[in-house]
Amino acid sequence: MTTFSAVITTGIYCRPGCGARPNAENVRTFELAAAAEAAGFRACLRCRPYRIAGDLPWDAPELVCQAVQLIIAGELDIGSEADLGARLGLSARHLRRLFHEHLGLTPDQLARSRRAHFARRLLDDTDLTIADIAFASGFGSLRQFNRAMQEVFRDSPQLLRQRRRKADRLVADGGLTMRLPHVSGYDWPQAVKTLATRAIPGVESVEDGVYRRTITLDGGPGLLEIRDGGSDHLLLQAHLPYWEGLIHVVDRVRLMLGLDGTAPRAWAPFEAGVADLLRRDGGDTRARMGELVRAHGPARPGLGHGLTHAFPDAETLAAAADPVIGAFAKAVAAGDIHLND
Incomplete structure (x- = not known):
């Protein structure tokens, strides 16, 4: 379980292993980065907690887990908390109470944090324009995107892009390359073996530790290539007809590979x-x-x-x-x- 540490005196939260050494009495812990943000803390510039995979509390009830999966699938990109609750047979008020009790934030706050973190990684990893990143991350407008980035990261997308580190930028020969953070201990070699045993001929292939598959995105052709990237991430190279809704493609990859500690599953x-x-x-x-x-x-x-x-x-x-x-x-x-x- 990943635990994020937030320092009351600085208003900053960090990922495990950050070099900061605050006094213990000034530290609050959160199981989700989004919960730390909902409590008013901002991400550490040194350890950049938005770049690691978080996971749900082990004792979160099934209804909350189902709601989170629906949020990941984009339910709150097009609907409201009331719509999400209706799909689960709950009122919006009861759903918010469950989220507050078990996660420390509302469904809307989780959805906003998820989109903002994805956008921040695109600002770091890629040369996509600000507008492309906004729509790739599931935001409905540039205004909404700018507001969310200010609320979560306390800066505009333009200034966040300027602050990325030289080593962050990923250069690819065609397509778009980005990092896919995964939980500690994720076994990519074993995942590759599993993918190879069930690969659909003509649609999927595994060669030299690289998984590839064709996809269709709103009728347009796409190709995904996934390889090992390091101790805490994989590398995804995506060739898509457009970038709008990229966050949902990436989330489907994460579910397929079980990158968040869940069981791997089929692409669709x-x-x-x-x-x-x-x-x-x-x-x-x-x-x-x-x-x-x-x-x-x-x-x-x-x-x-x-x-x-x-x-x-x-x-x-x-x-x-x-x-x-x-x-x-x-x-x-x-x-x-x-x-x-």
């Missing part, structure tokens, strides 16, 4: 559902997934590394697949089956 629930149906039917599931992709997936020529297609969407498989897969895909496309991560 629909893919997992199709694989489960094929598994029940017997035979080589990976091979049959590959056949499905070659027959119905959109072609992605010229990528190399064995990548040839993207996984077909529900609408496509509803019309073109075998009866069992087709019935499942039709129900998903019609909204009769709701898939959640």
Whole structure:
């Protein structure tokens, strides 16, 4: 469990291992960086706590964990706390009470901190414009973005960009490269082995410790490449048709790889559902997934590394697949089956 230390006399909070040595009586501890911010503390400029992965308290109730996952999926980017509560069968007031009790902040404060931290990492790692970073991080406007960065980091995005360290900037031969912080002890070599055993032929590949997969983003083609980056992070190189909503792509990568201490999962629930149906039917599931992709997936020529297609969407498989897969895909496309991560 990561514990953040906040110093009452300076108003600054730090990550574990920071060189600061305050008097113990002046220190408050928080299990979430967002909770320290909600209490009025700002991030340390030396240890930069926004650059590490945090995790939920071990005793947080299931409803709170479900709400956090919905926030990560972008529920509060387009809806309100009342909408989030309704999805969980709670009033907004009861949801806020649960968050205050177990996390020390409101759902809106968690969502704001999450977007701001993601934006700060993009300011450090990339040369994206301020406007691109705002929309890549899930903010609805530049005004909202500037206000949130002032509230969380006490400075404008322009000044934060100017203060990045020389070694922060990641340069890539094409695409956009950024760091993916992970929990202590994360085992990338083991993760690579797991990814290789379940990789969908034509859609995913693992070569020399690098995982690659094709994705479709609102109808446009995309490619993701992930490799080891160091003791506390992986490196993601993304080739996308646009950067708006990048935070949701990165969050899906984090869920797929289990970077926050959770169990790894499939890239998308629909893919997992199709694989489960094929598994029940017997035979080589990976091979049959590959056949499905070659027959119905959109072609992605010229990528190399064995990548040839993207996984077909529900609408496509509803019309073109075998009866069992087709019935499942039709129900998903019609909204009769709701898939959640």
